[in-house]
Amino acid sequence: MRELAFLSLDAPSADALARSPMERRLREAGADFEVRDGWLVAVRVPGEDRHSPAVRDVTHVLSRHDLGTVPGTVPPAAGLAALDVEGAGATTLLRRLTELDLETLPAVGALAHVRVWVLRRGEESYRLIFEQEYGHYLWEVVVDAAEPLGGGPVGTP
């Protein structure tokens, strides 16, 4: 298929800001933002030092993410959003949201009834990739499940 410019995230002019579907939720949580590579990125969230497991919006790194390592058919990067969940309690948090066996990652399956690609980044460190239209919903679900474990949103320093 020939490259279609209107599917690319690389081409826009300097003043065009890209936003993650979770940007508004982070703003409501009081996050500070910076512009990085054309993306509005949350860099700090109030209370983030206390949050474990930490829930981090990493949608802005997806266009550089090697989606070839992700199982199954993945939509173009512009159609995806991503969260990193890391720190003590991350595994428990994911166990509360998905039936996937976290010992056999990467995998794709239902997480809170939505199709999510789950990747392992470390011992208690996971990356969730999903269709961006569910970003707002999944942010609410994941942060809500993180709360009783002592977790919450954090920024990308």
Place this chain on the structure above:
Amino acid sequence: MRLAPRHAERIDRSRELTFTFDGRPVSAFAGDTFGSALFAAGQRVFSRSFKYHRPRGLVCCSGHCPNCLMTVDGVPNVRVCVEPVRERARVEAQNVRGSLDRDLLAVTDKFGGPFTPVGFYYRTMMRPRRAWPLYERFLRSVAGLGAVDKHAGRRRRYDAENRHVDTLVVGGGRSGVAAAREAQGRGERVALVDEGPEPVEAPGVELVHGRALGIYEGNLVPVDAGSILYRFRAGRVVVAAGALEQPLLFPGNDLVGVMLPGGVRRLVELWSLKPGDRAVVVGADERALAVVESLEAAGTQIVHVVDLRAAQPREIVAKGIGGRVRDVVIDGRTFECDLLVASGARQPAYSPLAQAGARIEYDASRGIFVPAELPEGVEAVGAVTGEVGATAVPAATFNGASGKGKCFACICEDVTDKDVKRAIAEGFDSIELAKRYTTVTMGPCQGKLCHLPSIRLYARETEASEADIGTTTARPPWGPVSLGVLAGRGHEPAKRTSIHHRHKDLGARMMWTGAWRRPHSYGDPEDEARAVHETVGVIDVSTLGKLLVAGPEAAAFLERLYPSRFADLKPGRIRYGVLGTDGGRIMDDGTIARLGDETFYVTTTSTGADSVVEWFEWWNAVWHMDVEVTSVTGALAAVNAAGPRARDLLERLTDLDVSNEALRYLDAREARVAGVPSLVLRIGFVGELGYELHFPSPYGEHVWDAILAAGADLGVRPFGLEPQRVLRLEKMHILVGQDTDSESNALAASMPWTVKFDKDDFVGRWSLERVRDQGFPEQLVGFEMADGIGGAPAEGGQIVVDGRPGGRVTSARWSPELGRVIGMAWVPTDLARDGAELDVKMDGGVEKARVRMRPFYDPDGRRLRS
């Protein structure tokens, strides 16, 4: 009152806690359960029974029986004998009118007996018939256990947690721990589930305190751990559920002070409590009789011991005062006592195994049921396999001659031996039927304490053997479970476009369309529609399904899929297409833009996006064509800007030549809009000059903001779905699923121009040819109501022809632009001509309407092309 400290006691006497029971403070030690603390405080009556409201006390102290159900912190039916104490908890008795000691409803015990046998409400309360609502209201007010707090859902949260293990052991007794440690030694992932109350010593093994509710397909074992439901998926399930002491059936067997040996032992050994002053012990095996040692250690005087293995008495009658045991008569000898410890054989707790598919057979020599032939992946160890030692088989009942006093086969549901006999006399002579009629085994204990005794009673009364009677089907859950645990957190996935929050900022009223949240309107649908007709309106159409179809055979692929022609579509041009099923029915519709010789951009309806993708992929797999289908629905946001000033607006945002000559109606161009690479489609769903802009989703807010800023002086307005529905109706553009259903085809839907019979085969061709040749009885038409009628008929409302139902309205709206009510409807084909008169049913009456076969607004499409 506590005994002197004992070596195995679980209480920490240095840590005192306080909670309230029916408003009174009760002190406890850490390690106590609410039940043990209440017992220590002198409480003996723990509940009132289900039907007769008889006083009931502790029996098993293991969470099996129904006798200690209380409401704790608003949660009903908590088994307080196993619920650890919590500081400042609020414990309340339930199922009483008054108090535990003086329950007004206890009159049912005194007088209700003859009137309230099993199934009484089917009989006693049948007449007079019209009084049933009265009876029902009364019955409902007294039936059930505990009251549900309807607002509890907002205060208490439940979670579910998925776990994968190699081996899951159910039961933390000796055999269970041994099995867990052995598996652990092999390097397996192991978890051990135990519901207590006795502590489990299994160093190194992950312990889960909770109740395994059942074993489901694929060794899925849900475990109820209070506020969390663990869903274990195990390679191997080892059931070490142990065995359950079985009560004996004799008059007065439910009096407060009649206990099972295990319950007595736990009171003494775990919580250092003295179960009674004077005890009579009746047991059928070594283990039951060993309770004598615990009692002696607690300073209880042993009045009499009956070893059922030596000889079985004909009669045991417990007599009480105020519901509490005062003395026991055994074959004519009276023993004064306040504690009667009685049990028959220990029955292996086979239910989880049976429910997983094991066969259950009767061991006549010991009078118990044992599991046999376990399903694959399920193992059993310890007492549950039938290793319960030698035991006497107790008589079905010890009623003797007097027959006085109630003898309970089931203490959960207050079913007596007489009820069972009556059920048999009435013809309920199979155990499955009798279970449903008498409700024995259907109460909170789920048969743990009543299944075997009732089978034994059945066998005696029907003169059959227990093996012939058999067991009832074991089904999960294996014990009471709160609905909150099963429900978990409510997750309702919602899709939102990347512009969603801007709509909220603008005060949009959101609505569900499929899984999407979309703006219904921004407060004034009429004004929004007017903006589209007079200046320019913008609507977020990111929800449209979007597909790229690319490859050397892309055009041929679409030719085969759609009844329309695409081979001759020139690059940069757009065509409308109706997608049909292989039965020729309308499945979806949308626009197809040819971006290049081998690349097509296809849009679908918002709710049809997923099924169209599947449809394309399925046919691609069938035909093996050189085509790649990619869904880009979520990757691209889309905004439709429509209205006479739309060109002026677009011009300000792009370098593209947007003149009517360079960018004609149904042209497609790639261009930068507000600095973002976009696809510009000139189309006209809402009937005015319009451009659909498709661009990467992350720029949704950026482009939307740019449009509103650039168009401020042009009078740009966002519009929602409601005004869009009116606008498209003015153009008689169908909504698939609204104006069509699973029977509709493109010919009958008045779109014959989308079907090209003069091309090669396409999906649904045969069916559409039949429709063409044989005709169709109904056709989709537009209609307009007479002047002066302001209200629109209901969608789905009736079209009346010659006084009979002759069709149905699919869409109807007041059009401010046209100043009348317009709509679409299926009508008999002979009425599908311009000007034909119809009657439309509304508000009970019938109103006149006229058929219109061409768009109500701008029928020649001049505005679209301008």
